[in-house]
Amino acid sequence: MLQVHSFEFSPIQENTxxxxxxxxxxxxxxxxxxxxxxxELLLQFIQNGGLKPVLLINTHCHLDHxxxxxxxxxxFNLRLHIHPFEKVVLDYAPTSGLMYNLPFDNYxxxxxxxxxxxxxxIGSNELQAILTPGHSPGSLSYYSQVDEFVISGDTLFNRxxxxxxxxxxxxxxxxxxxxxxxxxxxxxxxxYSGHGSPTTIGDEKLHNPYLLKV
Numbered sequence: 214m215l216q217v218h219s220f221e222f223s224p225i226q227e228n229t230x231x232x233x234x235x236x237x238x239x240x241x242x243x244x245x246x247x248x249x250x251x252x253e254l255l256l257q258f259i260q261n262g263g264l265k266p267v268l269l270i271n272t273h274c275h276l277d278h279x280x281x282x283x284x285x286x287x288x289f290n291l292r293l294h295i296h297p298f299e300k301v302v303l304d305y306a307p308t309s310g311l312m313y314n315l316p317f318d319n320y321x322x323x324x325x326x327x328x329x330x331x332x333x334x335i336g337s338n339e340l341q342a343i344l345t346p347g348h349s350p351g352s353l354s355y356y357s358q359v360d361e362f363v364i365s366g367d368t369l370f371n372r373x374x375x376x377x378x379x380x381x382x383x384x385x386x387x388x389x390x391x392x393x394x395x396x397x398x399x400x401x402x403x404x405y406s407g408h409g410s411p412t413t414i415g416d417e418k419l420h421n422p423y424l425l426k427v
Contacts, residue, residue: 215338215360217405220255223247224315225277228407229255230364232355233264238336240268241291242355242364243407244281247315252284268335270294270327272366273349274303275379276310278407282320294333296344297326298351302381327353345394347387348375354395362403363414369395369404371412374423391424 220229222245229246233239239259246252259266269291271278282293295303307319327333329344333355340355345368352375356363367375369391377384395404400415417424 215335215340215357215362217362217364217403218258219405220246220251220258222251223277223280225313226408227277227280228405228409229281230405231255231258231264232335232340232357232364233262234336234338236336237262237264238267239264240270240333240335240340241266241285241289242270243272243278243366244269244285245277245279246281246284247317252281255281255285256288266291268294268333270333270355271299271303272354272364272368272407273352274299274306275349275367276306276313276315276317278366279303279306279320280310280315280317283318283322286320286322292323292325293320294325294327296328296342296351296353298346298381299349300324302349302351305380329353343394345369345390347377347383347385347390349379350381352390356398356402361399361401362405363395363398364405365395365407367407369417369421370406371404371409372417372421373409374421375407388424396424
């Protein structure tokens, strides 16, 4: 069984997720820890829970989702997993940081590329990578069928959708991704987004105004 714990980090209020199993193995998804106290909070949760980080994953590589990549990689000797289309976004992230007055040291280590429908192991448990572009060219959502949740990054939010006015964004592709890749999941699937509170697939089908009008 996989459990999900979230943190809200940085001035951009990004959701960082730790997904862990009963054997205490965990994946760290979108580490957005920017300030030293945020990094310490993340470390304390891992240490106090006796967790062993085995995966570092990004849904996509906009600056607020990658602030802590280098810190996590160096602390736990992990390599970063992303979709290949996100490499250019990752490389540009420090420039974005300067534009927002949020300078940071980017991850520059080895990249492991994930593809659509690829299975990712957390010990005996697994997540399925689902390619959901539109907000970013290689955005991935991570789905657990067994534990009925999906981590959607900035693709789908509670009663909203990701912005598509950033480089590589496309609103039509975003809506197509949501409808064809996420809304086909069971209604009871919990949705953990890159910002804001959790929701469910069923609730978004009924109440998300961006999906009802198209």
